[in-house]
Amino acid sequence: xxxxxxxxxxxxxxxxxxxxxxxxxxVGSDIKEEGKIRISCTTFSAFDWARQLTYGSKNAxxxxxxxxxxxxxxxxxxxxxxxxxxSSDIIIYVGSASESFIEDMSPxxxxxxxxxxxxxxxxxEIPKSAAGNHENHDNEGGHGEHDEHxxxxxxxxxxxxxxxxxxxxxxxxxxxxxxxxxxxxxxKALQSLEDEYYTAASKGKAGLMMFADRFPxxxxxxxxxxxxxxxxxxxxTESGATFETVAIMAKLLSESELCCVVITESTDKRLxxxxxxxxxxxxxxxxxMNSIQRVSRTDIDKGKTYIDFMKENLVAFKKxxx
Ligand SMILES: [Zn+2]
Numbered sequence: 001x002x003x004x005x006x007x008x009x010x011x012x013x014x015x016x017x018x019x020x021x022x023x024x025x026x027v028g029s030d031i032k033e034e035g036k037i038r039i040s041c042t043t044f045s046a047f048d049w050a051r052q053l054t055y056g057s058k059n060a061x062x063x064x065x066x067x068x069x070x071x072x073x074x075x076x077x078x079x080x081x082x083x084x085x086x087s088s089d090i091i092i093y094v095g096s097a098s099e100s101f102i103e104d105m106s107p108x109x110x111x112x113x114x115x116x117x118x119x120x121x122x123x124x125e126i127p128k129s130a131a132g133n134h135e136n137h138d139n140e141g142g143h144g145e146h147d148e149h150x151x152x153x154x155x156x157x158x159x160x161x162x163x164x165x166x167x168x169x170x171x172x173x174x175x176x177x178x179x180x181x182x183x184x185x186x187x188k189a190l191q192s193l194e195d196e197y198y199t200a201a202s203k204g205k206a207g208l209m210m211f212a213d214r215f216p217x218x219x220x221x222x223x224x225x226x227x228x229x230x231x232x233x234x235x236x237t238e239s240g241a242t243f244e245t246v247a248i249m250a251k252l253l254s255e256s257e258l259c260c261v262v263i264t265e266s267t268d269k270r271l272x273x274x275x276x277x278x279x280x281x282x283x284x285x286x287x288x289m290n291s292i293q294r295v296s297r298t299d300i301d302k303g304k305t306y307i308d309f310m311k312e313n314l315v316a317f318k319k320x321x322x
Contacts, residue, residue, distance in 0.1 A: 036061050037089040037171045042099060043072055044295040045151035046092040046115070048306040049161050052186045053168060057175045060168065063088075064300070072293050073148070073235060077101055089171050092164060096148045111167045115150045115160055123150070126234035127218045130252075131245045147234055151292060153219035154194035154310065158187050189307060194223075196314055201226055204321025206257045210249060212272035213263045214238075216291040220313075226321070231271060235293075241271050250278035259283065260320045265290045289316045 039054070040063045041047040047064040054060035063084055066075050075098065077085065085091060085105040093102045095114035106112055116123050123146040150156050165183035169176035201224035208227040211217070214237070215230030229252055231241045253261065253275060261272045261284060269286050276284045292309045 033061065035059065037168075038063065038084075038087055039090040039092065039168075040065055040084055040088040041091075042066055042075065042093040042102070043151060043293070044300070045157070045292055045306045046113075046160070046164075049157065049164055049186075050090075050092060050168075052305070053161060053165055053179055053182045055182050057172070057178055059172050059175055070294070073098060075099075077105065090164075090167050092160075094148050094150060096146075111171060113160075113163060113167060115156075116146055116148070118160065118163055119150060119156065123147070124218050124222060127215055127228070127230065129215075129233040129236075129245065130229045130231060130248045131242060132233060147216075147218050149216040149235065149291060149293065150219055151306070152217055153223050154190050154197065155223050156219060157306070158190045158194070161187055161190070193307060193310055193314065197224055197317065200224075200314065200318045200321060204318070206259075206320070206322045208252075208256055208258060209317075209320050210253060210256075210258055210261050210275075211263070212241075212249065212261045212275050212286075213267045216264065216293065217289065220317075224317075231275075235291075241274075246271075246275055246278055249275045250280075253279040253284065254281050257322060258320075259322050260285045260287050262287055262289055262316070262320050264288065266294065285319070287316045287319050289313050289320075 037060050039050045039060060041050055042065050044064060044066075047062060050060075050062045054062060065077065065081050065084060066072055072094070073096075082105050085102065086107050088106065088110055090111045090113065091102055091106050092113040093099045093115070095116035102112065126145050126147045150160075161183055165179050168179040172179075197220070204226070208229065209217075209221065211228065211230040213230065214232045214235050215228065216235050217228070218234075221228050229249060231245050231249065232238045252258075261276060263269060263272050263286060265288055272286045276286075290309050290313055292306065295304070295309075
């Protein structure tokens with residue numbers, strides 16, 4: 001009852017402040033149109049998959065709940081988001097602890113697509129930092145907590161799309177042929193990009209990638225069977241690396257074939273520069289990979305897609321492996 005009244009309160013507030021909803025930055029229309037199915041997503045990647053799969057359907061509207069600049073790990077739904085969730089037919093979310101509100105706020109009968117649950121035993125644990133153990137990449141002895149960056153695996157993306165497609169066909173059976181055909185085409189594109197990653201991984205000299213940063217790419221590197229070494233575990237918001245971390249990474253850099261150090265889109269090059277300087281190795285490049293966990297409104301408005309980001313990441317991936 002408590003949950004229900006909380007939700008009702010949110011809905012009432014949402015209605016009272018309806019004119020201000022338009023100023024909220026979620027992507028998609030706030031007024032659900034009669035007869036349409038609404039698909040709400042907490043991550044850009046899921047938003048884009050749903051968008052690709054419903055392409056050409058007049059019956060589906062896809063929304064991205066997190067507005068630009070919001071870190072998905074600390075996303076708290078606004079009143080307007082609560083109203084959007086409450087009017088959704090399909091909700092696609094990662095299923096991390098910080099998203100537990102989805103189950104509380106979703107309406108009865110909505111199809112909930114929890115990506116981590118879908119992975120089941122294939123969900124990976126949060127990887128350790130370099131100071132933890134850089135050689136341990138078969139997720140043994142982790143913390144038991146699952147890594148949330150499930151979208152950074154194209155293999156996962158293909159599987160998630162097949163599940164999203166099934167839900168779309170159930171929720172809007174009149175358009176099921178369209179959804180199935182879109183899914184088939186899109187999955188082909190994902191597969192072909194995935195193959196490019198595998199080819200790059202097999203051709204790369206290093207067989208190892210070094211992240212002078214947090215490390216959200218465990219699913220990608222696990223698919224590609226590439227070892228890794230990262231300054232911070234998982235998507236930790238730690239900002240200062242210990243002396244021990246710098247020393248371990250500098251030693252590894254100097255002894256390996258690595259010619260690049262990777263950072264993510266949200267970090268500066270300071271730590272990378274420190275590690276490179278300490279390694280004594282020359283001509284080491286710093287390259288950036290995108291975690292796609294925080295996509296700017298500008299990029300969304302420009303029509304950038306999940307595949308666009310993953311293609312950019314492939315260029316960096318190839319470079320990083322030498
Ligand atoms: Zn993250």
